[in-house]
Amino acid sequence: MADNGKIAKSVIANIGGSENVENAWHCVTRLRFNLADKDKVDLDAIKNTTGVMGAQFSGDQFQVIIGNSVDDVFNEVEQRLGGTGSAKSSPAADGKKESLVSKLMDIISGIFTPILPALAGTGLIKGVLALLVTLNWMSDKGSWYQVLYMISDSVFYFLPFFVAVSAARKFKTSEFLGLSIAGVLLYPTMVNAYNTVSGGGKVAPIKLFGILNVPYVNYTSSVIPIILAIWLLTYVYRWVKKWMPDTITMMFTPMVTLIIVVPITLVVLGPLGSYVGTGLATGISWLFVHAGPLAGLILGATFPLIVMTGMHYAFVPIIMNNFTVLGYDTTVSPINFITNVAQAGSVFAVAVRSKNKETRQLAISSGISALLGITEPAMYGINLKKKKPFYAALAAGGIAGAFVSFFGVRAYAMSGLSGLTALPVYISATNPMNLLWLVVGIVMSFILAFIFTLVVGFEDDEVKTATVAExxxxxxxxxxxxxxxxxxxxxxxxxxxxxxxxxxxxxxxxxxxxxxxxxxxxxxxxxxxxxxxxxxxxxxxxxxxxxxxxxxxxxxxxxxxxxxxxxxxxxxxxxxxxxxxxxxxxxxxxxxxxxxxxxxxxxxxxxxxxxxxxxxxxxxxxxxxxxxxxx
CATH class of the missing domain: 2.70.70.10 (Glucose Permease (Domain IIA))
Incomplete structure (x- = not known):
């Protein structure tokens, strides 16, 4: 068993020490770092550390692939770093410019990764509730249903609060000022006015300076408006603090900052973010409706490659936005599910065909992990090393991706890990065939990957046998x-x-x-x-x-x-x-x-x-x- 403390110690030492770390966090399988100087990283030393599956730069983000024990390793890392909530310098402090795409991906990953566990837990509860109601095992009018539904919907409804905290940490600004802005967006005055207007009623308008209308927008479950607001908060807060006298800055810097940021958010950034989100969801939905099989084929055949770069978290805001606007996600969630199963199919084929005991054991354990939604052990431990099983999984994922896209399979809640435990989020009382088509796609993906791997074969690990002399x-x-x-x-x-x-x-x-x-x-x-x-x-x-x-x-x-x-x-x-x-x-x-x-x-x-x-x-x-x- 790998020593988490030793892994953390080795990683920190070989990324240039704690002083070279500007920010650190983790996802389901990887440690993620923003570093002041990338040249200080000893990549080979990290890759050779026992317990590390791989390491790579993805844009300006450094990732260390750990696997299932990443949470325990990160706890050791955080202890040695002394907390990761504040950076020692800005990302551009060393004079190196980040590409716009790289910076954007890094921001998205840093904002959404920390809140995924909350979304996954509550999303699965919502899926289980749908299953219980569909099977008539629970009434949607009962007290237990109401309590469980409140739990399942709480994080998603109040999502701007969660995003505000995470974004404030990523942008290195005040989390509590961020929460204050989110509180304005979800204040009863705004929520009730939107509900009234959308229901055909009339509400007295809010006018700033007598001329600027504050649009009544539904900010519940939204993500883009609050991210734009926190981004603005970062710059305004720094600017105000520069000229505010030290003797009164604690009280008046937050006050002046909120007076500037909140009106701009309500009049400009909030509505803009809402319209962008609606347009994005509508456009993607249109693409999958009119070119579903082709889009599913391409995404299904390439999604594991996206996972390898660590950029699959860039899809999280798209998924969340789809839930907010459409009420479901028919794009990334189903594709991610079937490609994970394809990795499992290939690695189980390796387990069946390999004559090496250690390879078989690793293949079986990583295959089970892949079925549950964590594919890095299967990809890095078996399939990528042997190459052909990985290509087989890509082919199977593409075919099954086209299938689920053709039938418009939908996820109705966030599941976190796209594995067998996420099946409940695909249950719908109004669309009973949805789960069936997903299951067919899963079986198809697994069997195709299994068969393709057996057909194309792979180079088996040598089985060492002792000679008579030995x-x-x-x-x-x-x-x-x-x-x-x-x-x-x-x-x-x-x-x-x-x-x-x-x-x-x-x-x-x-x-x-x-x-x-x-x-x-x-x-x-x-x-x-x-x-x-x-x-x-x-x-x-x-x-x-x-x-x-x-x-x-x-x-x-x-x-x-x-x-x-x-x-x-x-x-x-x-x-x-x-x-x-x-x-x-x-x-x-x-x-x-x-x-x-x-x-x-x-x-x-x-x-x-x-x-x-x-x-x-x-x-x-x-x-x-x-x-x-x-x-």
């Missing part, structure tokens, strides 16, 4: 297991007692700890040195029998950067059990304030039935049996 050279194992000796002299301690959660919780594997009495470290098994970092505080050994061991000297001693450590071996060197590996200055390490406890970890513990300590306590000496790995 088998005869395997050391004798004691009582059906692997004997692991003590590498240092000292007091035995249970691993769960060490003052490091990573080791104590067994995240790295099973093992034991020794509180050392001197600084001499010897090999606990015979094998090859596979790990010896520049900091020299740890040594990894792969035994001749396949046992993988990590000897880690001290807690947080990596911070010593190799001081007080003298290795006696090199990477790839073969050592015999009992051979000297390392010497460390125990007194100096203690004097520097570090815990010198030595951890001995079987990092491939999963390959053993169990790893048992031979003694629970007491003094142990080098070359005495410490652990027994039972196969």
């Amino acid at each position: 088998k005869s050279a395997t050391p004798t194992k004691t009582i059906g297991g692997v004997s692991i000796l003590a590498p240092v002299q000292g007091q035995i301690e249970a691993l769960d007692q060490v003052n490091d959660p990573t080791f104590a919780q067994g995240i790295m594997g099973k093992g034991m700890a020794i509180i050392p009495e001197n600084g001499d470290v010897v090999a606990p098994i015979s094998g090859s040195i596979t790990v010896l970092p520049d900091t020299k505080h740890a040594i990894g050994i792969t035994g001749d029998d396949g046992t993988e061991l990590l000897i880690h000297v001290g807690i947080d001693t990596v911070e010593l950067h190799g001081q007080y450590f003298e290795p006696a071996v090199k990477v790839n060197e073969h050592v015999e059990a009992g051979q000297a590996l390392l010497h460390f200055d125990l007194a100096q390490i203690k004097a520097a304030g570090y815990d010198p406890t030595v951890m001995i970890i079987v990092t491939n513990s999963a390959d053993f039935t169990d790893v048992l300590p031979m003694n629970e306590s007491g003094i142990i000496y080098p070359n005495e049996q410490l652990l027994m790995g039972i196969r």
Whole structure:
């Protein structure tokens, strides 16, 4: 299992350190960064970090592909960055110009990614409610329905508030002033007046300066008007703050800013954003109605490529806008769904055909993940590496995309992940065939990708088999297991007692700890040195029998950067059990304030039935049996 803390530490170190990070956030599978200086990134080092699936620049945004554990890794990243809500400099502070398209994509991604979980959760509730009502398992007049519907509709109805906060963070301005503007757009005066006018009634107009009419526009569930308003707020707030005296700026800068921004929003930006949104939704809908199969074919065959660049989040405002204007999305949501399933079909075909056990295991797990809507493990772990399965998935996605577009399949709510758990958002009491056509498209996409992959084939990973000579050279194992000796002299301690959660919780594997009495470290098994970092505080050994061991000297001693450590071996060197590996200055390490406890970890513990300590306590000496790995 990958160590999230180590992943975060490696990523931050190899993107130029925390001082090079202007902004950081994450989506479902990726860490995303805005960096002050892109030239400081060591791309190869990040890609070679255990637990990282890939890394790339997408425009001026740097992305590190993690997979399902991205949330846990981001928590570690955020702790090390000390918070990511404010940038240290503007994106153009280094004098480099961003392209307009790149900047726009970065803004869209940064605004909408943080609010997707709320939209996904409430959207799925709305889908489940539709299913329950359709099956007559719940009445749409009952109390439970009303409560659940309020939950499901709350985020979407009050979407300008959520977008205001996210946009303010992205534009680096006051979140609370942003909320104030959103509050004006959704104030009962505006909402009630719009409802009255749209129902054919009359309402007294609001006139500014006696000449400027404030149009009554429906801003519930809207996204473009509030983004434009927050964008204006950013510049006005900075401008006012420049000339406002420091003694009164706390009170009067917000006041003057709102007096300027709100009227401009109500008269110009709000209506403009609303009209743009309506036109955009109508235009896209027209395209899919009149050229549906062709549009679906093109988008279905290219959507995984868009996902690879990380720019699929640019479609989020289009999807939201479609829900606001049309009440459904018949464009991106269904296409995203069937292309995810196509990736699963290809990767399951790899699992069926591959003769390599590890490849099969990875293919099955990543295939299940793809069916649930997370395709990066399947794409980066299997399909892209083998190329032909990826091409098969593109072809299947294009064909199935044309099919669902031809039948006008619609998503009626935001689902977050486009996988099997999102099926409820395609249920409609007035359009019962909608779900059926989607299911047909899903099955078509999976089967086509599966068959195409089997037909075109792929280069399988080599299956390593031991020769007769290798088998005869395997050391004798004691009582059906692997004997692991003590590498240092000292007091035995249970691993769960060490003052490091990573080791104590067994995240790295099973093992034991020794509180050392001197600084001499010897090999606990015979094998090859596979790990010896520049900091020299740890040594990894792969035994001749396949046992993988990590000897880690001290807690947080990596911070010593190799001081007080003298290795006696090199990477790839073969050592015999009992051979000297390392010497460390125990007194100096203690004097520097570090815990010198030595951890001995079987990092491939999963390959053993169990790893048992031979003694629970007491003094142990080098070359005495410490652990027994039972196969």
